[in-house]
Amino acid sequence: MKPKLLLLCVVAWLCWSCNDQCKETRVVRRFHNATYSLLELRTQVKAESPRALVQPGKMYVKGKYLYVNEIKKGIHIIDNGNPASPKFVTFINIPGNGDIAVRDNILYADSYSDLVSIDITDPAAPKEVGRVKNVFKTGTFDGGSWSLNETIGAISDQDVEWVTETVTVNCEDNISPSSWWGGWLLTDRAFLSSASSASPQSSGSTSGQGGSMARFALDRNFLYAVGQSQMHLFKIDKPSQPIDFKTVDLGWGIETIFPYDNKLFIGSSSGMFIYDNIDPAEPKKLSMFQHGRACDPVVVHEGVAYVTLRTGTACGGGQNQLDLVDVSNPSTPQLIKSYQMESPHGLSVDFPTLFLCEGEQGLKVFDVSDRFSVDKNQLAHFKDMHAYDVISLGKTLLLIGEDGFYQYDSSNPKDLRLLSKIPVGKAI
DSSP: OOOOHHHHHHHHHHHHTTTTTEEEEEEEETTEEEEEEEHHHHTOOOOOOOOOOSSEEHHHEEEEEEEEEEOOOOOEEEEOOSTTSOOOEEEEETOOOEEEEEETTTTEEEETTTTEEEOOTTTTTEEEEEEEOOOTSOOOOOSSOSOOHTTTTTOGGGGEEEEEEEEEGGGGGGGOOOOOEETTTEOOOOOOOOOOOOOOOTTTTOOOOOTTTOOEEETEEEEEEEEESSEEEEOOOTTTSOOEEEEEESSOOOOEEEETTTTEEESEEESSEEEEEESSTTTTTEEEOOOOSSSEEEEEEEEEEEEEEEEESTTTSSSOOOEEEEESSSSEEEEEEEEEEESSOOOOEEEEEEEEEEEEEEEEEEEOOSSSSSGGGEEEOOOSOOOOOOEOOSSSSEEEEETTEEEEEEEETTTOEEEEEEEEEETO
């Protein structure tokens, strides 16, 4: 074949290949005449104008900024330089979001099946800089306590119809196959990130602090994320570009993670797992403290784990109590004593003070100096709020619940002084 003819054939083949058309069949949910593909969901992560709290979830604090999750919708960034007058800065729209962690100027968030990293150097203009796709396989990373109907627009079943459609696409767009995702088949096409180069990590990297309900934890150059049955390890030595490093099978009913003293304390619906984390790349199971079936957040202070169990949730069980567990020998945890509670949720310890959320019953404060007489040393019971989770920052207490976000001066734990409240339905 002559060279010119060969060249023409090659060019013609390339043009045909670039425009090759494929048929793709997909099953999607149609919401109010709008069909959301996975590609579309991935392009919706963006900064938006501040908005009011509607359904607050988890909270996180780093420096003068607060990060409050709007369940399955995104994250409010709040300037808390003056705790008596917090100011909404921006809202990051993140479909399917439930958890938050911040290292230096990078915020990590789950978005359905993906882990997203967002540059918050300018809190008023956050931008996505990295993404690990399809790492949370079920699409219900935060324990599945919110249905897919709630995750996309809080729409009822009557507003949703299943649609099977066949569309014509460029074959080259099908970089990875469609994936079954929590009962919803979504087209997984190429996502072109607007990523910038990785931000340099300073020698003194700093992380923020989450509550006891957190499923994200940071330790050295790793981000840990616990799902319903697994712990995902992401390497973040280049913070803006996390790498899916490995997965550790934990069992079932996993709910929370709390890092402390080179260990990971993992709450589940059947007990507390303790992992040795001296080597952050290789967590090793040391033991499990087993209890009856119940939801189980955990915090730890100097050899004692404080564990709450509660009923009336998807976790099942019939216990409403606070357990104190001796973990001074993490290989053989031992129950110290159980105390009956009403509806215990999240908790935080600023020894010797323990702050314990009781849902609709408010917040209880205990002196836990005497491990065997906690019930006799209740310092206060504040009933004028819904209390889901709490973070003690020494002289300041952060509390979140269904009715909003609270800040207290906790200098005197017996008499908390309200500094500010961001109620549901109001933007400050």
